[in-house]
Amino acid sequence: MAKKLVIVESPKKAKEIQKFLGKDYLVKATVGHFKDLPEKEMGVDLKTFEPSFVIKSPKHKKMLSEIKKLAKDKEVYIATDPDREGYAIGYFMYEELKKKAKDIKRAEFHEITEKHIKEVIKNAPEFEKTNFGLFNAFLGRRVGDRVVGYTLSPNASKEIGGRFSVGRVQSPAVRLVVEREKEIKEFKPTPYYVLTVFLEKDSFKFTAGYEKAKIEDKEKAEKIFEEIKPEKKAKVVKVEKKEVKQKPKPPFTTSTLQQAASSNLKFAPEKTMMLAQDLFESGLITYHRTDSVRISKEAVAGIRDFIKNEFGSEYLPTRARTYKSKNTQADAHEAIRITNFVNLEKQKNLIKQKGLTDDHFKLLKLIYERTIASQMQDAIFERTTAVFEIKKHKFKTTGSILKFEGYKKVYMEEENEQGEKQLLPPLEKGEVVDKIDQKLEEKWTKPPARYSEATLIKKLEELGIGRPSTYASIMKTIKDRGYVIKQGMSLVPTENAFHLIDYLDKHYKWVIDYDFTKRMEEFLDFVEQNKKNWKEFVKELYEKSTNRKTKAISKKMLNYALDLAKKHNRDISDILDNPEELSKFIEAHKETKPSEKQIAYAKSLAEKTGIELPEDVLEDKEKIKKWINKAKKEAMKTYQLSEKQKALLIKTDKNS
Known part of the structure; x- marks a missing residue:
């Protein structure tokens, strides 16, 4: 009989950890959140803001009963995920077991590898000595979001007409997509002109553009074009050669992984997180919900050894690279990195051994490339910029040659970052080259691009809205609720999105205020640090949600009432400004049969x-x-x- 009990969320993770810990331990899974607010009611006392959490399902009830029996007089390790949500599951379990177990400790696994797990178990602190601020931050978010959603969604549905949901974080995300669409619709394209000359030296053909890339005046553009037309030569008046070094990007955070997987692999954020969860639980990557770019010293040493053996010492910087996160709190965790420092062929074999799919390998390959590249040498380019004169008009060209690929041997994401890829012949100041042709093009300014899931996540992160654990669910929610649809990679708002944002802008502007949403996220960070009370967070949201004295009469509601009045031959002119009376009239006369x-x-x-x-x-x-x-x-x-x-x-x- 096992002497010690380890509790995790996922059965897959439980199976993996059981292999490492052996027969003295029994590893059991909660199967995600086993407690939550009730599905069909508020579940929050609006005077005290105390929540009423319930067991989610009969399956969870059975699981809990089994774990309680197993925990009796045993040493228990609560090893749920190392973030707020994971800690909350662990805290609920701690509350259930504290009177039954002999001892309860907190284990935080950041990677599912034998060495790490045994080390964490050995040094696990008593659960009572851990940071309960994580649970309070979870409470603030869960209860606050429930209060906002359950208060404002019915109001929006009733007053706009239809089914609408309002969310503290989802609604600002919808606003971003709607505002971008408005910018696109209001955009008026204006023409500009691009003048290019085709040059040749020793049978080597290349192009140069007029020094002002865009000429806004058509007459001026045509005048220059005509002036240089007879000329057959171009004089080199300036040549500048410069060695340019390009550093690798830091390892992935949750946000940057979702962005790269969306852009490079066309994976939706929720798919990326699902695949990453499997890779983490299979022991192939570190924990995938993080906003840290730090890598442990031990891992850096492993990566550097791998680079030296796999690619040669010329690809290895003299000193290890260090990356710092934007907020110091984040550095308690590591970035998302591979856990096995082996080549891609061996990574592929590991995927097969774990019974994972091609998509898992695609994501693992991306993480492998970014992890290894982050510790490699700079890429070195030689960039040549040359300026030519034709009839006193200046034309400029730039060419780059990759002299040393450095980290680009592994990770080629920013292919065109160093300017034009065109090759140039050797050029000296004062020499003359042939002008063989010229071209004047009319182009039009373009509206801003629609958001993709990758660029929307990036924007939310810039604005401080949402956290690593929420980006994927925000994207999924705004699609599932019918506020945005995907056209190719672009997010396009629906009519309902416009109706909702117009309504919130008039009546609950604070919900879609970016700064307010950011301040609320920061408030929760302070709650996590035990510097603020989570009930203050909920109280502010509740007061703002209920602090609207008069309910507006939507155009849809008014038209519906007038149609009903006409149908029933009733005069309602005296109640057209009274929302309560108008609602009563609609209720009494509305059509009960479906259309x-x-x-x-x-x-x-x-x-x-x-x-x-x-x-x-x-x-x-x-x-x-x-x-x-x-x-x-x-x-x-x-x-x-x-x-x-x-x-x-x-x-x-x-x-x-």
Whole structure:
């Protein structure tokens, strides 16, 4: 019988750790969060802000009962993930076991490797001596988000008309996408002109552009073009050669990993996090929720040995590179890095041994490249800039030659960062080269690009909105709720997104205020450091959510009331400014039967998904709305739909 009990979240991680710890230990999994706020009610006392957490499911109830029996009079190690969410699961378990277990300790695994796990278990502190501020920060976020969502979502749904959800972090993200779309729609393109000359020296052809890259005046551009047209030569008036060194980027944080996986591999952030979770639990990478760029000294030594043996000492800087995180707190953790310092072929074999997929390997390869590159020599370029004169007009060209690839031998992400890739012939000041042609192009200024998931995450991080553990869920939520749809890699806001942001801007501006959201995130950081009280956080959100005296009458609500009045031959001119009376009138006279469009949409959904559509649902407007919502969620979740099909599903629902 095992003498010690170790508790983690995931059964996969439990299995991996069990191998390392042997028969004296029993490793059990909670299967994620086993306690949460109730699904269908607020679950928060709005006077004291005390939450009522419940066991999530019968499966979790059974698991808890089993763990309680196993923990009796045993030494217990709570080894849930090393972040707020992981600590919260651990704290709930500590509360359940503290009167049963002989002793409870806290183990934080940052990588699932034998040496690390045994070391952490050996030095694990008593749970009572750990930072309870992590749990309080979790409470602030969970309870605060519940209060905002449960207070404002019904208001938005009722007043705009339809189903709307409001979130403390998701709504500012939607605002960013909406504002960018407005910028694009309002953008007025203006013409500019680009003048290029084609030059040749000793049969070596190359190009140079007019010194002012963009000429805004058409007449001026045409005048220069005509003036240089007869000229057959160009004089070199300046040559500048410069050695340019390019340093590697630091190792990945959660945010930069999601951005790189989105740009390079076309993975959605939630997919990246799911794959990273598997890689972590299989012992192939360090913990994947972090905003640190630091790597442990031991790991740096391992990486440097690998570089020397695999690529040669010329690829190794004299001193190890060190990277510092933006906030000092982050450095308690490590960056996301590989745990086995072996080449790609061996990394691939490890993936196969663990029974993982090609997509897991693609992500591991990205992490491997960034980890190794971060400790390699600079890439060295020779950059030549030459200026030519033709009829007193200056033209400029730049060419770069890669002299030493350095870290680019492993990681080639920023291919074009060193300027133009064109090669130039040897050029000397004062010499004359042939001008063989010239070209004048009219171009138009372009609107700002739509956000992709990668650039939206980057923007949220810049604004201080969200944390490593939340970026993927923000992206997933705004897509699932039908506020954005993906077109290629771009995020496009739906009509509902515009309606929601207009509504919040008028009535609850604070929810979509970037600075306020950032301050709230910082407040939670202070809670984690035991410098602030989580209830103050919730109290401020609650007061702001309920501090609106009058409820607006939306255009949709007004039009609906007027249609009903016409249908029932009623005069409602005396209550058009009274939201309460108008609501009562709508409630008393509203149509209870579903529209033909709704019935047709529900039937097509039932046909596509195989979900039962009872007869009574087809007779009741409210019932059919609920059924459609449930079926749509099921279709989104269960069936392998493309982004285009999902967009169509959302659009059809909106029009029905």
